[in-house]
Amino acid sequence: MxxxxxxxxxxxxxxxxxxxxxxxxxxxxxxxxxxxxxxxxxxxxxxxxxxxxxxxxxxxxxxxxxxPLVNAHLHLELSALKGALPFDRGFKFWVKMLLEKREALGDEKLIKAAQKAVKDLFNSGNLYVGDISTLGIIKPIIQDSALNGICFHEFLGSDIQPFFIQKNDAVSFSVAGHAPHTSSPQLLKALKRQSKLYGLPFSIHVAESDDESEFINDKKGEWANFLTSRGIDWSSWDIGSKTSVAYIADLGLLDPLTIAVHVLNVNNKDVEMLARSKAKVCVCPRSNQNLHGKLPDIDQMIKKGIQPCLGTDSLASCDSLNIFDEMAFVGNHYPKLDPETIFAMGTINGARALGIEQLTGxxxxxxxxxxxxxxxxxxxxxxxxxxxxxxx
Ligand SMILES: [Zn+2]
Missing domain, CATH: 2.30.40.10 (Urease, subunit C, domain 1)
Known part of the structure; x- marks a missing residue:
């Protein structure tokens, strides 16, 4: 479009x-x-x-x-992978291919594609972003652009490496934990603690895949085997008999400065817990449809008092980073949502999630x-x- x-x-x-x-x-x-x-x-x-x-x-x-529009969750560093990955061979295969192709492309190509994506975002009126970068290559691109928002440096695994957090007027720098099943509880708690000290949002993908839910709830499944095969000792993680949302709540990660991204595999209690905590929720419906063949229950979130915002995830799972396209998709797939709600999702709700509602939205x-x-x-x-x- x-x-x-x-x-x-x-x-x-x-x-x-x-x-x-x-x-x-x-x-x-x-x-x-x-x-x-x-x-x-x-x-x-x-x-x-x-x-x-x-x-x-x-x-x-x-x-x-x-x-202007707010894209509260995207991965600019994956822009070079637009249209390069299959969706029909399952999420695990998609992740495997993503890592291989990202590695093969090299930083120069990733940077060039991200620069083009930044221009496209500006030209389509998406002036505010919450960008997630694990490679750390996007910060200067956003700083040199007319886009504002937050650059989240994303971490996973168990090593706590040095990170940079700074609150600024135009572009702030914060941290993100990748997901409950890919990052140790110690790492997630440390990242949350630091971003909170600076009064900045902390972002985490949560309740996205079936593997994640199975591992957190049952302490088994392919993800458990994968971690074990990699020599990662998860025996001390306080998981089992709980959902991903309940687990990150137990870790103390849910508060108004946390952005819970995806929130796809959740039950009634999870949604209530998120609403009570006043954590922000960012949904990426087009990405979810492509990767998982299902959509987040936005109607239920709104019924429980959550005001979700919109993200697109990356061009590796979605064909544009434009929130106008995401709003149009939501309009077509959620007939119960009124235009006011969808417009708010693409503007003020995103600004609130990024903590910049005093500037825009x-x-x-x-x-x-x-x-x-x-x-x-x-x-x-x-x-x-x-x-x-x-x-x-
Ligand atoms: Zn993402």
């Missing part, structure tokens, strides 16, 4: 006062203004007003000004003057969000 923008407006560090008018302004999913304008000063939104401005202004046209007063213009022609307010999330 192509996203057709007439332009993307991105104003930062400008001390000029500017007025931007359009046929519609989506301040947030529940605040939509017909024929309005944004007042910008010092790179921030100073006000949102009804009607055409009386002073000189920039008129974008009959379409809509809206907040809506076009309300005080937020950064970054917004998208889309040339949609809606029939009415209700139709507007539907057209945006359908990526028309």
């Amino acid at each position: 192509n996203t057709n923008f007439e332009n993307i407006v991105c104003i930062e560090n400008s001390n000029k006062r500017e007025l931007h008018r359009a046929g519609w302004i989506v301040v947030d999913p529940f605040t939509i203004i017909e024929n309005g304008h944004l007042e910008i000063e010092n790179g921030l939104i100073k006000g949102v007003h009804k009607g055409a401005p009386k002073e000189k202004s920039i008129d974008h046209g009959p379409g809509v000004l809206m907040p 809506t076009l309300s007063k005080g937020k950064k003057a970054q917004f998208l213009y889309r040339p949609v022609k809606p029939m009415n307010k209700k139709d507007l969000l539907q057209r945006i999330i359908s990526n028309e």
Whole structure:
């Protein structure tokens, strides 16, 4: 799917006062203004007003000004693997091929593809990201780009290596644990502790694969054999008779600064536990469909009070990193979700998960003057969000 923008407006560090008018302004999913304008000063939104401005202004046209999109979970370093891996031979085979092909490509090709992916993200209005990198090659690419958000350095196994955490205005650096079944409890707890000290989010894939669930719940299965064959002693891990979500809760990983990614193989209690902890949940439905042939139960999450955000995972499991495409997929596969909810998933919910809701996620007063213009022609307010999330 192509996203057709007439332009993307991105104003930062400008001390000029500017007025931007359009046929519609989506301040947030529940605040939509017909024929309005944004007042910008010092790179921030100073006000949102009804009607055409009386002073000189920039008129974008009959379409809509809206907040930029937030992709809260992606792996830019895997961009070179787009279309290179089969989905029909199972998840384990996919992971095996991913590791082999990533190794064979080498850093230079991985970096080049990631740079292109970053440009595509910007051009499609995805200005904020939560990037996961195990190789540590993406940090400078994001720093040199117009994208903002969080670079998560991801760790797995049991070795606790030195890591760098820093909170900044534009791009912050935090850490991620790969998953409950691939990382020792000591490592996961250490990573969580450090990111929390800096007030930054910690990210972890959880409840994604059947192998993961079987290992955590039954202490056996192919994953248990694999770890043992690698000489990894997991006998002291406090697993067995519990779900992945219950296990990471027991480790003390669930709090409002944790992003639980995927949340695919969960029961009612797990969802309640996540909701109670106020941990953020990031779903990647297109990736789940391709790799596991099933989708997360977003309806149930919302019923229990979770406000999930959207990620795409990598181009190795999904054909674009564009949240407009992810919203369109969600719209097509979750008929009970209203357009307001889906729009929030691609904007403010992602900003909350990354802890940057004071900067972006809506076009309300005080937020950064970054917004998208889309040339949609809606029939009415209700139709507007539907057209945006359908990526028309
Ligand atoms: Zn992922």
